[in-house]
Amino acid sequence: MRDVAVIGIGLTEFGEKWDTSFRSLCVEAGAKALEDANLDGDQIDEMFVGNMSGGRFVLQEHIGALISDYSGLASTNHIPSTRTEAACASGGLAFRQAVTTVASGMQDIVIAAGVEKMTDVGGGETTDTLAGAADREWEGIYGVTFPALYAMIAQDYMHRYGLTREQLAQVAVKNHYNGARNPIAQFRKEISIEAVMRSTLVADPLRLLDCSPVTDGAAAVIVCPLERAKEFTDTPIQVLASTQATDTLSLHDRRDISTLDATVAAGNRAFDMAKLERKDIDFVEVHDCFTIAELCAIEDLGFCKKGEAGKLTEEGYTALDGDLPINPSGGLKACGHPVGATGVKQICEIVEQLRGEASGRQVANAEIGMSHNVGGTGATVVCNILRRA
Amino acid sequence: MRDVAVIGIGLTEFGEKWDTSFRSLCVEAGAKALEDANLDGDQIDEMFVGNMSGGRFVLQEHIGALISDYSGLASTNHIPSTRTEAACASGGLAFRQAVTTVASGMQDIVIAAGVEKMTDVGGGETTDTLAGAADREWEGIYGVTFPALYAMIAQDYMHRYGLTREQLAQVAVKNHYNGARNPIAQFRKEISIEAVMRSTLVADPLRLLDCSPVTDGAAAVIVCPLERAKEFTDTPIQVLASTQATDTLSLHDRRDISTLDATVAAGNRAFDMAKLERKDIDFVEVHDCFTIAELCAIEDLGFCKKGEAGKLTEEGYTALDGDLPINPSGGLKACGHPVGATGVKQICEIVEQLRGEASGRQVANAEIGMSHNVGGTGATVVCNILRRA
Known part of the structure; x- marks a missing residue:
């Protein structure tokens, strides 16, 4: 297995974000991570997106492809993009799969994101969705x-x-x-x-x-082989x-x-x-x-x-x-x-x-x-x- | 990257399965795959489960852990288990992540399953869920x-x-x-x-x-490094x-x-x-x-x-x-x-x-x-x- 390093991070503000959407939040975090790593989108080889319950919160599944699409990477590079889900640990899974993918040698530059939009649903629905x-x-x-x-x-x-x-x-x-x-x-x-x-x-x-609290927000992290990390950042962080x-x-x-x-x-x-x-x-x-x-x-x-x-x-x-x-x-x-x-x-x-x-x-x-x-x-x-x- | 082989497969009958549940279908397919590969459950290192919309079809997320639990592997070996989702390609993602995990050297024996229970929801709901x-x-x-x-x-x-x-x-x-x-x-x-x-x-x-058609059913596949495949089967199939x-x-x-x-x-x-x-x-x-x-x-x-x-x-x-x-x-x-x-x-x-x-x-x-x-x-x-x- 190859050693892996984090070369870029991006975060949205966390809170009740009534003026933005599920997809916009995730793309914002990803864009910030790209900027942080001095990368262009077309240098990304693969994507993982952690999300618990888009199907109920925003009636949207197929979330890996959605974020690839709205990042502009679907119609150009057709990168692979996978949603991972384990309730509140969905983001942790996305990061771990990104690490495994780089460690395997299958890909070099992989982005892991996590996103949830929880404030656009009616009252009791949020609690019942979380009970999933x-x-x-x-x-x-x-x-x-x-x-x-x-x-x-x-x-x-x-x-x-x-x-x-x-x-x-x-x-x-x-x-x-x-x-x-x-x-x-x-x-x-x-x-x-x-x-x-x-x-x-x-x-x-x-x-x-x-x-x-109940929160809207997104986060993204970019990983690559440790041996390549200095190409993108002066401060690589090893996993x-x-x-x-x-x-x-x-x-x-x-x-x-x-x-x-x-x-x-x-x-x-x-x-x-x-x-x-x-x-x-x-x-x-x-x-x-x-x-x-x-x-x-x-x-x-x-x-x-x-x-x-x-x-x-x-x-x-x-x-x-x-x-x-x-x-x-x-x-x-x-x-x-x-x-x-x-x-x-x-x-x-x-x-x-x-x-x-x-x-x-x-x-x-x-x-x-x-x-x-x-x-x-x-x-x-x-x-x-x-x-x- | 290591070469990977399939050593076991398991399938439920496909159809309208009113007399069984989401989790039972998936465990049935997994048990058949274990039997096919001459394995005990405690030999499984990691699990991936493809599922599109458990959150809406059966009000259940956290599906990786659910299947690990009902396979008896959660409370004993605490194996990692990840749900993958990309709508109707969710199962394909689970298989590919299993292959990547074995190829990386992170794990040796990995099971990839896919499951959907679509006939326990009301009329128009199925069509709208699929529209996700x-x-x-x-x-x-x-x-x-x-x-x-x-x-x-x-x-x-x-x-x-x-x-x-x-x-x-x-x-x-x-x-x-x-x-x-x-x-x-x-x-x-x-x-x-x-x-x-x-x-x-x-x-x-x-x-x-x-x-x-709208269908209930599950499938499971077990992969391992090609070099170990003959320990478990006379007919390994290379990926x-x-x-x-x-x-x-x-x-x-x-x-x-x-x-x-x-x-x-x-x-x-x-x-x-x-x-x-x-x-x-x-x-x-x-x-x-x-x-x-x-x-x-x-x-x-x-x-x-x-x-x-x-x-x-x-x-x-x-x-x-x-x-x-x-x-x-x-x-x-x-x-x-x-x-x-x-x-x-x-x-x-x-x-x-x-x-x-x-x-x-x-x-x-x-x-x-x-x-x-x-x-x-x-x-x-x-x-x-x-x-x-």
Whole structure:
């Protein structure tokens, strides 16, 4: 297998984008990535697009070809373009397939994008569409929603490990602090623990400010063989590992609902593939779709023992200036969560940090970063480890 | 890149399967493929699942993990599993990603499946869901359906090349002859030219018997490195080429609506990759979603000049005992078209033919076979060339 590097990144603003469309968002991110890599579109060999539910959100499938078309690459170069889907991990899959394709020698320059347009559908429809990430026959059909599923995880976790409501709130407070320093974030404002505690109860114990928002947005990343990367950029970022794992779709089928075994598996595979240890990682972008999910992720990736992440968060260990900054981008909580785009946006953030271009939210001495992208309640997990080349 | 071989195939019956489910169909095909390759499930390293529109047909996304879960591989081995989507070419993408993954050296034993459950949704919903393969903003929103889009192609083609209505009907007659000899086919009965000509008009000039049906079904294929293939089977089938191309989603954006440029591109790439010429191919499974599509495919793949395929079909050139048998399986027309499964089913048919196991529909002296899988009206095309190893 060939070594692979990231040579370009592009992001749209995340938020409620009533004045643009699904396809325009994705093309905007791609154009920015091309500009960042000093590439013309006709130098792209292949494309992957992560998207969860275009079929329901915008009544559009065939999304790989759509984005190839609107990028102007379909009628000229007829490049191959593939949509990947694993609910909220769809973007992570697109990036991993791009890495595999370059590693194989099949293609040289490959773009991975992720996109979701979630604000153009009616009320309850969004929640039901998102429930398509859970098991429709055993969960969705009985009315369970994602806040409810993660609330069950949180209840179990609090009962077993003595997590306090304030510790949980601190995850959101930290991520809003970081998001306030991220120019693309949906919520660029700091919040207090009191604000989280006072916010509307969604599914006990989770309150509104424990939940990531509904978001429109897109992200794109361009990869090529490491040996060619300097042709396009002075600051290539090497992909040391890109791994993926599955678990049961239904929460009730797990051996332990507050440990995500797919995170454990994908994480272990990533450290094996990169030949690194936990202490080598300088910062992590984890999948904090709900505050409780960030705590599980820190533990299940092996950065501390089960039950300790709440206390570490309270003590500032995971803050921007802490020993292991978690979610410098603001995470899904503050940066926003356009579900198909999130896995690719995490890579963009890691690349910005490793280039030293993250300005107000820059992690000091960032040399190695890790991403963790979850589908559903953990039925799919994708992990990546990247390093300054 | 490593050479890749197919070591196992599995197919469900195709048809209206009211007594089974989306997930059960896919697991059935996978189990048959494992048995065919003499493998246990825990020997599978990675999975790809082609599916067009689970989100709308069965309200289920996250389909890679779902099938990993119901195959029993999620909670034990936590294998990576990725859904691929490109409308009716979703299965073709799954197979190609499996081939790329093995070729890269990332994994050894990979299963590619395709599945669609289309008969559990209400009336008009199916047609509108399928319209998600076309451009929603420029085609679907104005009420265009897939029979209407292919009818425009047929009108243009008949006008320019003098194709007769009887020649068009002969495509369906031939494919039903073959399908009558395929134990998994949805329509196992022969039809006459008169029956086609008398069938209900759907979109002029296309009649009911010009159209592939709405179908439930699944297919699965297992690939591994060629050098390991004899561990699992006495009859490995080598993948000589697996290629993919895109074109505009909208028909009105094409330079020529009755030539599918993505077929031309993917076909040329396949012959380049396999280092073969057209005359080396013994039979082809093409994407005959409508009778006109088969004629375009034969021409756009380069097997004859534009405008000649109707006459060749009339003369028996593409019949089971002709010079170049097309769609020995019965094609989408008679075998059925569970959209996400079709691209994988084509590979199953080619493998059965190359093994000499196709009994009543066996192509004589079949050594090299080709597949051609289309998404939409040709915005995605996947081609594969396989040979007895």
